[in-house]
Amino acid sequence: MEGSPRRTALRRLRGDRGAIAGLALFAAIVVFVLAAPLWANHVADTGPNATHTTEKVEVDGEPREVVSVEGTPVGPLWLGAGGKFFLGADGRLGRDEMVRLMYGGRTSLFIALTASLIATLSALALALLAGYFRGWVDAVISFLLDVIWGFPVLLLGIALGTALAVGGLDLGPISISAGSVWIPTLIGGFVFASYIARPLRGEVLALREQEFVKAAVAAGASPWRVMLRELLPNLWPTAIVLFTVNVANMMLLEAGLSFLGAGVQAPDASWGTMIAGGFELIFSSPLLMILPSTLIFLTVLSLNLIGDGLGAALNPRSRATIEAHTGRFEPKREAA
Amino acid sequence: MGAFLLKRLGRMLGVLFVISVIVFFIFNVMPNEPAAQIAGKSATPELIAQVEETWGFDDPLPVQYLTVMELTFTGELISYTRQLDVDEEIWKGLPATLSLCAGAAVIWLFFAVLFGYLSAFRAGRPTDRVLMLVSLVSISLPIFLVSALALNYLSYKLELFPSSGYVGLTEDPLDWAYHLVLPWTTMAVLFIGLYARVLRANLLEVMDEDHVRTARAKGLGERQVRVRHVLRNALLPIVTLFGLDFAALIGGAAIITEYIFSLGGIGQLTANSVADLDLPPVMALSMLAAFFVVVFNALVDIAYTWLDPRIKLERSR
């Protein structure tokens, strides 16, 4: 027999040009946002929230207003001012767009990755419980998942976001202040858990019927043992694919929420909030909306490429890939 | 069939009830000071007290729930921040939203079927690769980027299309369509890729099935085999998917699209309410959208049994 399934998968992945391109692109974006302090301190000489409304910058020897009298921010200066306002200023407040993109990216990525992690882990737990115990446990969990799943994602996020925007969250042991980045993060984790849990539950149900699981149960293994030792290791491939695609979906959700005002709150910045700011100046300074949108696009594209590659590598004809991409899937026709 | 219908409807009602409880929880229980938030940003202490009274904040939770539900469903919800009648605003906004969603759906379904069909039947060849790349880009495009580019270049710079506003269908059909072209295309672009990919996968699966071989063995022309025996079968799951997506549009892409293009539908109502942190409309709209999704899905589910004979009979046993 050839190598282990993992090795075959890695081999297939290495040969997948799209997936490699995706990884490279995503890595580039991560480097971009991690370099924020470096750029801010050594090149642009300013922070993401520092305003420069009334200042002037020296471009090729000539002084230029950062924000014109009419309120128009300066466009990309590239290296004309030594790297300051590389991509221009972001509006009437005259903040450095490049610096904000980098710092905003940190927020967006953090939220997307963390929320997806929360969603995936919760989903794994729910899927294992529902799939292993079946019966009424499954009935209750499935029902709740169906309910959450029925809520349009953005709207649920909006509902939670607006409700929590002013007063924050104070639920038992959990206490989060209103402006915290954790609010959109937890919202995202909650909203997407059901999208990941449903395909995982399906897999658990299928795995449960396999010989090695039945053998373990017959041998008297405790439920925890079966779930953690037998079922969970077989769920990783699907979970990873779902996680990857979910990060992409989460980025889009956060952008939408922040754009509308129900996500990241001022003074924090994310690509979503920057898009909102850019929208106000769409006709005079279109770049302000286009730049953060493009960065989101590139991030989502890279994640989709990776997700596609992972899905194909782990299981050439995987339904999970389709399910992952739609965020929903052809509902399994269960006999009545 | 009757027993199945009843069961399905029963489940649906259960889901609707739980949704209403969740929405109630989100807006009336979870926040730190719900009454103050509902009363709005510029609320006076008197107004807050009035809200507490009307919404039953001093009552036990179950009673409070019933009060709020009554307010919502008898159309008595008011937006305190903007002095509006919530249900009136919703009625006013519906035509624009439906026009937007239905039109976009027609466009994306058409192109998705076209792309999916071409891709699947030329699988592995250049056409397929190009179309799948286009699809990948399409599903990665955030609505912001598409609308930003469309607004700026097609509307502002080239002045090909208006950048905002909605004209009623009955007022002026041409103008109605003219104002909707950009929003339609912006929304359609997002879904074409998704549906093309799903259809392509379905087609590839169906192509290998026995009945396709039989169709060829009967002497049917290739086009006929492809459309009547491959496409027809492959479209079935798309129907369900579409049902889910269409309903979800209202609570999703439509909100942002209407906001960006100032279409004045219920999506924009939601967006504006969020911007003002005006909770009553958001609450009503959340429930409305979720209800619509659930009911629409149930209808699609029932319709599906009519489309796929195997299910119909399974259910009547």
Next chain:
Amino acid sequence: MSAVKSAAPVLEVDGLRVGFANEAGVTQAVDGVSLELGAGEVLAIVGESGSGKSVTALSIMGLAGAGARVEGSVRLEGQELLGAAEEELREVRGARVGMVFQDPSSSFNPVYKVGNQIDEAIRAHRALSAAETRELTLQTLGAVGVSDPERLAGNYPHQLSGGMGQRAMIAMALALEPTVLIADEPTTALDVTIQAQVLALLARLNRERDLATILITHDLGVVAEVADRVAVMRTGRVVEEGTLDQVFYEPRHPHTRELLEALARLGRPRAGTASPTGEEGR
């Protein structure tokens, strides 16, 4: 079993080779097969799975698939089929050569009614009115032993029992009165009692309509019921060919003998045990 054989064979297969390309190279599913089918004759092609018998049959109709590399010659009443234009092949399929497949529940399209699918087969070749088409469909269904053709025509494929489904499939293949019928494992998916019925049907149709038939199967018991001549295939080649009596009683090739022995063993009670059900290996 037909009494008179016409001089010229209805179907001639000459040096047929069919290969499929995959990652490992090219697999020759059929490696130089030559056969003849006389008018009104029943030729059984027997072999185990992987012997290439199904691919041979499909290649005759040009249905081996886009990835198949086909060489050689297949002549239907003198007309060369291999390499013929798609238009020509279309006319042959269904109208001059009918084909019946193994599993009627998957070989019919699940979303259309059975009657409509048979109508469709007719309309592909004849310009009849809707009423005339349906009339022919019902007639043919009756001819294959369906007692209530209208009811069956109004059913969906998965509503039919195995036997009914196979009759419907046979009706669909015969509606246009083709010269040749190819049946690929027509009884394999059926219960034993139904198998006998379907075989009897095929034998009857062969007699009544002088219908040259190719019967593909792995089951020698089936062959014994209906075949005039037998060809035994193994790994893409014909290893033995002759009349039914010749092959059964004077087998020359070791593989043929293996198959015959296996058949005999199934029927013989094991030493010390009660007589077996004969269900082994099904």
